[in-house]
Amino acid sequence: MAEGQELLLRKDLERVVDRLHQERTHVAPYQEDYRRLLDNHGKMIRAAMVVLFARAGARNGGRLDDTVITGAAAIEMLHLATLVHDDVLDNAPIRRNKPTVHTIRGNKAAIYLGDLILSRYMEIMASIAPDTAFIREQAGTVCEIVGGELYQESDRHHTHITIDDYDRAISGKTAALFRLACLTGIRLDGQPTDPALEQTARDFGGNLGMAFQIIDDINDFDLDRDTGKPKLEDIRDGIYTLPVLLGFQEDEDFRTLVQQDDPDRVIDYLKAHPQLMEGSRQTAKDYLQRAADSLKDSPMNKDVRSLLQRITVKLTAQI
Numbered sequence: 001m002a003e004g005q006e007l008l009l010r011k012d013l014e015r016v017v018d019r020l021h022q023e024r025t026h027v028a029p030y031q032e033d034y035r036r037l038l039d040n041h042g043k044m045i046r047a048a049m050v051v052l053f054a055r056a057g058a059r060n061g062g063r064l065d066d067t068v069i070t071g072a073a074a075i076e077m078l079h080l081a082t083l084v085h086d087d088v089l090d091n092a093p094i095r096r097n098k099p100t101v102h103t104i105r106g107n108k109a110a111i112y113l114g115d116l117i118l119s120r121y122m123e124i125m126a127s128i129a130p131d132t133a134f135i136r137e138q139a140g141t142v143c144e145i146v147g148g149e150l151y152q153e154s155d156r157h158h159t160h161i162t163i164d165d166y167d168r169a170i171s172g173k174t175a176a177l178f179r180l181a182c183l184t185g186i187r188l189d190g191q192p193t194d195p196a197l198e199q200t201a202r203d204f205g206g207n208l209g210m211a212f213q214i215i216d217d218i219n220d221f222d223l224d225r226d227t228g229k230p231k232l233e234d235i236r237d238g239i240y241t242l243p244v245l246l247g248f249q250e251d252e253d254f255r256t257l258v259q260q261d262d263p264d265r266v267i268d269y270l271k272a273h274p275q276l277m278e279g280s281r282q283t284a285k286d287y288l289q290r291a292a293d294s295l296k297d298s299p300m301n302k303d304v305r306s307l308l309q310r311i312t313v314k315l316t317a318q319i
């Protein structure tokens with residue numbers, strides 16, 4: 001039953017948190033900053049994907065092997081490292097309503113801490129890798145994440161970028177990690193990988209990740225929603241996300257308005273053209289629907305399937 005799976009997931013994630021705390025000695029001299037990051041963690045959706053996909057194969061229900069928990073912790077560490085660096089690059093003062101590492105300790109410490117966490121992620125994955133293909137998949141995904149960030153950087157302040165350009169950036173910087181989390185689960189489940197289940201992991205993770213970033217980007221314009229982060233950061237940084245790109249498609253004059261670098265005027269425009277936010281919400285919902293569809297004919301455990309389906313339904317309701 002999906003409720004039973006939910007309880008298992010909660011217990012698995014408690015083990016992941018314990019495993020993350022064991023890493024504190026490895027990030028000296030930034031143990032306190034690392035602890036602060038862990039104390040302020042979110043729902044750990046990426047780690048959840050690792051454990052759920054590890055339970056998606058035939059053998060499941062019992063206690064998950066330590067290797068899976070360690071892999072889930074490492075995926076969460078990769079995510080943490082990217083966020084610590086991202087907050088430096090974006091000059092973000094707060095995350096989840098708490099000051100970011102660089103705000104408290106300066107850029108140098110934030111870069112070193114991100115580097116240390118990233119290095120430990122690599123060391124851990126190398127120590128549990130079932131084969132070299134696993135390492136290649138992990139390393140290749142880190143390249144994709146950096147590549148996505150670099151696409152975004154090279155597109156900054158360009159009002160002629162297209163939705164394809166945006167998709168390329170977010171597919172790298174965000175969706176690649178969600179896809180990797182799902183794949184890591186099935187690689188570490190102790191069974192030979194079923195190609196059909198691997199395809200599900202790719203499709204589910206990739207589509208969920210796209211939806212996640214689009215929702216994050218929509219929320220940056222939603223002044224009424226508490227996201228624990230500053231608002232209008234993307235537009236201030238010249239990062240044109242889906243609502244803005246949909247506007248460019250509809251109205252040449254909107255490009256000129258955006259080039260004036262006045263976030264308040266952009267917000268006024270989006271308020272006057274609600275179809276842009278609505279269209280973006282619909283796109284996120286479409287990705288979530290695609291994620292849910294990928295589960296349908298998959299040879300996966302039915303309780304895991306229904307929990308994953310419930311996650312997509314819950315996220316859709318929150319958009």
Ligand code: FPP
Pocket residue numbers: 081082083085086089090092114118142145146149173174216229
């Ligand atoms: C958040 O996006 C950031 C990412 C999804 C990826 C960040 C990746 C890097 C900085 C490069 C790679 C770093 C390492 C350590 C390999 P956002 O800024 O749109 O979201 P936010 O609103 O949560 O800040």
Ligand code: MG
Pocket residue numbers: 086087090092
């Ligand atoms: Mg950011």
Ligand code: MG
Pocket residue numbers: 086089090
């Ligand atoms: Mg960023």
